[in-house]
Amino acid sequence: MPLTINRRATTEDDITAEVLRRFESTPDPRLREIMSALVRHVHGFVKEVNLTEREWFDAIQFLSETGRLCDDKRQEFILLSDTLGVSMVVDLINHRKPEGATESTVFGPFHREGAPTMSEGGNIAPRDAGGTPMVITGLVLDLQRRPVAGARLDVWQADSSGLYDSQYPDGDALHMRGLFHTDAAGRFAIRTVRPVHYSIPSDGPVGRMLRATNRHSWRPAHVHFVVSADGFEPVTTHIFDDADPYLESDTVFAVKESLICHFVRHDERDDASDRFAIEPPFYSVEFDFVLKSRAG
Numbered sequence: 001m002p003l004t005i006n007r008r009a010t011t012e013d014d015i016t017a018e019v020l021r022r023f024e025s026t027p028d029p030r031l032r033e034i035m036s037a038l039v040r041h042v043h044g045f046v047k048e049v050n051l052t053e054r055e056w057f058d059a060i061q062f063l064s065e066t067g068r069l070c071d072d073k074r075q076e077f078i079l080l081s082d083t084l085g086v087s088m089v090v091d092l093i094n095h096r097k098p099e100g101a102t103e104s105t106v107f108g109p110f111h112r113e114g115a116p117t118m119s120e121g122g123n124i125a126p127r128d129a130g131g132t133p134m135v136i137t138g139l140v141l142d143l144q145r146r147p148v149a150g151a152r153l154d155v156w157q158a159d160s161s162g163l164y165d166s167q168y169p170d171g172d173a174l175h176m177r178g179l180f181h182t183d184a185a186g187r188f189a190i191r192t193v194r195p196v197h198y199s200i201p202s203d204g205p206v207g208r209m210l211r212a213t214n215r216h217s218w219r220p221a222h223v224h225f226v227v228s229a230d231g232f233e234p235v236t237t238h239i240f241d242d243a244d245p246y247l248e249s250d251t252v253f254a255v256k257e258s259l260i261c262h263f264v265r266h267d268e269r270d271d272a273s274d275r276f277a278i279e280p281p282f283y284s285v286e287f288d289f290v291l292k293s294r295a296g
């Protein structure tokens with residue numbers, strides 16, 4: 001009797017079905033859900049665009065280069081996630097805030113550990129001689145708008161040249177970063193310089209992707225915060241300058257209306273200049289952070 005070989009008709013959909021079948025016995029149900037959705041979407045994507053082998057290999061090269069550029073000072077994968085809007089979708093799904101609580105936005109690739117602890121009015125920009133001084137004041141409150149004493153504010157921003165400390169050749173030195181705490185009345189005060197809009201790093205694969213798709217690489221001026229306190233859910237957020245031309249087209253999609261602030265210019269000596277010992281001109285901005293209790 002001749003040997004019969006069961007030649008299975010193999011189509012793209014057969015492969016997708018077989019890959020999904022292999023993941024069916026994943027013990028962790030959440031991992032099973034994620035892997036099967038990943039396979040369905042990636043296979044669906046490849047089929048939808050009829051991906052060529054050349055394009056597939058280019059994509060592998062692109063992701064490899066993205067990985068190679070990542071180290072403790074540069075995070076090209078976060079940049080990729082941010083510029084594809086994935087970071088903001090993850091943020092929105094995970095941080096649905098009750099009415100009144102400060103909204104979150106992207107963490108971004110530039111946070112660093114080890115920022116110095118500063119007292120009220122401490123200056124995070126001591127080496128930024130070209131910047132226009134700015135003070136940020138406000139309160140940390142609970143949802144009932146009661147002050148939260150001892151709340152921690154981890155603050156970071158780009159300098160007046162639009163660069164973070166880690167982007168300089170001697171990038172080990174920390175600058176434009178500080179940890180602040182609210183006083184017994186929930187108040188905080190931070191001295192810095194007015195933030196400027198800046199281009200995200202565009203000399204890598206993410207920059208190439210933006211140029212190839214006719215997108216700009218600018219982010220509107222902002223200051224980053226992680227605000228936390230015992231018993232409360234921390235919030236990772238920014239405050240934005242309402243005069244910035246890139247508010248409508250932030251390359252990482254991170255602007256939320258409630259985070260846009262008015263930066264007030266002071267051209268004469270006044271109470272604020274006396275309190276913070278700043279010579280005009282300078283800017284001030286007030287923003288209250290409202291935290292949600294972990295208890296609900």
Ligand SMILES: [Fe+2]
Nearest residue numbers: 108110158224
């Ligand atoms: Fe930033």
